[in-house]
Amino acid sequence: MTGNVFALFESRFPSDRDALFIESPTRGRFSYGDAARWTDRFAGFLTASGAVPGDRIAVQVDKSPEALFLYFACLKAGLIFLPLNTGYEAEEIRYFVGDAEPRLFVTSDAAAGAIADAVGQTTIHTLNADGTGSLVDASTAHDGTTFTVQAVAADDLASIIYTSGTTGRPKGAMLTHDNLASNALALHRIWGFVPGDVLLHALPIYHVHGLFVATHCAVLNGSPMLFLESFDAKTVLGLLPRATVMMGVPTFYTRLLNEPAFDATACASIRLFVSGSAPLLPETFAAFKARTGQSILERYGMTEAGMITSNPLDGERLPGTVGYPLPDVSVRVSGEDGAPLPAGEVGGLEVRGPNVFKGYWRKPEKTAEDMTSDGYFRTGDLASSGEDGRVSLVGRAKDLIISGGLNIYPKEIETEIDAVPGVGESAVIGLRHADFGEAVVAVVTRTDGALDEDRVLGALDGKLARFKRPKRVFFVEALPRNAMGKVRKNALRDRFDDTFG
Ligand code: MLC
Ligand code: AMP
Secondary structure, three states, rough: OOHHHHHHHHHOOOOOOOEEEEOOOOOOOEEEEHHHHHHHHEEEEEEEOOOOOOEEEEEOOOOOHHOOOOHHHHHHHOOOOEEOOOOHHHHHHHHHHHHHOEEEEEEOHHHHHHHHHOOOOEEEEEOOOOOOOOHHHHHHHHHOOOOOOOOOOOOOEEEEEEOOOOOOOOOOEEHHHHHHHHHHHHHHOOOOOOOOOEEEEEEOOOOHHHHHHHHHHHHOOOOEEEOOOOOOOOHHHHHHHHHOEEEHHHHHHHHHHOOOOOOOOOOOOOOHHHHHHOOOHHHHHHHHHHHHHHOEEHHHHHHHHHEEEEEEOOOOOOOOEEEOOOOOOOEEEEEEOOEOOOOOOOOOEEEOOOOOEEEOOOOHHHHHEEEEEOOOOOEEEEEOOOOOOEEEEEEOOOEEEEOEEEOOOOHHHHHHHOOOOOEEEEEEEEEEOOOOEEEEEEEEEEEEOOOOOOHHHOOOOOOOOOHHHEEEEEEEEOEEOOOOEEHHHHHHHHOOOOOOO
16 A cells, blocks of 8 residues: 555546546636546656656646646656745745755746746746646657556655745745645545535645645545636636535635625535635624625644644634644644643644644754654644634734735845845834735835835845735834834834725
8 A cells, every 4th residue: 555645536536537627717627537647647757757756846837727737747656746836036946946956847938938047957847827838748648648656655755835934045844645645634524525515726726725725625525626727706706606615715705705796695505615824804704604694614724734723514613713623633732931831821832643744855953943842843823722622823923924825924025125225124014904914014214315115126026926025115214123122013013004994
């Protein structure tokens, strides 16, 4: 019995291979048989090109059915899938390639020129959202061939996903086949997937939410996915009557609520709305319930540990809480001295279980720093746990902004801004934003009085993904500091609180 998670997936493909797997408004219909064929084609090609188990395949492409099949192919061939947000710019790519040393970098034809220098000597192939590209052409000879699942150990790596941090450069979180399998099986069970379920999939597939949580549930259920290239509220509204489950970040739900036509009738076929990746505001939960009669199920997770807790499918879904630990997952709340805290007290949330990653790629000291001696991972989230084990997140120990479900670490942006000529120093903060939940803002002191917002932002071009760019830059005489010399970001947040209304 192999530990390859793809063997589990394949065992759940419907026996009728004509059964629908993906329906895309732009790309049409792909059956489970199509998925199997493309997976074998890509796996055969990658292997014939010399890729061997353990090699990294970096993939920065727009969402498409073939992009998902490339992920499957990597799993099946024992290669390590390394997805990258399409927003990452050349300088960010240069770092990822240097750190991960992928055997192959897959990009789009449109982006290939801009990143060529950053990718260096690494072989490049292309895969475009319309299903064209050199990867497709080069793999033609493998179409229709059969590829046998590569035997791997359950704790061999299936994927590396980069996550940023409060200090230093992004770190590659190493996820094993068993991390993915155990989490997928748990979610499939606790969210009660049943024959006939149809998943509305509008998330990107370069982060754990869209790639693992959503896709794996559908595959384990042998279900179809209505697969959108990106989230568009009107398109989603049109497709909802054909779906039974939808997963999204809170921005999806606030945008749906902004659609006057969104009501109980529009989502009458949906049995489950799931939210995660960022806090779902209790007012959004309440507005959604008032409009549709449905309670959004909020769950909590992170790249390093997959899904950790979930509100119940059958019991009460409480706004402002993230529910109970998944089966086989244990969580605890610890004080600064590392001792577990009693129910109700706020401390650092720690997690242990088959979902917890193997460590940071080539960073054993960083991995050791974040693990306790008894095998718990320190999430960096602040939480309290109720008497019944229900978890509430109450803040973050890490200086992190979550904007539209994407994590942004201020330090990374401050470092770039501080290097701009004419800048004295900077502090990057997250401010309340009706659409993104939090929006990035930079507060800057200048040594050159002529420095303006455009020049600061222009200096970030090519260096930082655009979703990380401050939506505003404010200039101040001096940054407020506490007695220890630390910037008082709370004071800045209060001062600029009403920037976005
Ligand atoms: C896009 N932009 C953003 C942004 N997304 N800015 C801040 N925050 C975001 N999240 C910027 C773009 O750079 C662009 O700016 C402008 O907004 C319009 O871009 P767009 O592509 O048209 O945006 P839109 O389609 O509206 O995208 C917004 C979104 C998307 C919320 C639909 O970001 C999204 O799908 N988010 C989901 C992210 C996700 O999957 N998170 C899960 C991580 S896993 P400019 O300047 O270029 O014009 C995780 C673990 C867990 O957290 O628990 O799940
Ligand atoms: P990432 O590192 O991109 O995987 O993001 C993980 C982080 O997202 C977690 O550590 C939390 O801070 C945050 N997060 C995920 N789900 C939730 C949620 N339901 N509520 C609040 N924060 C969340």
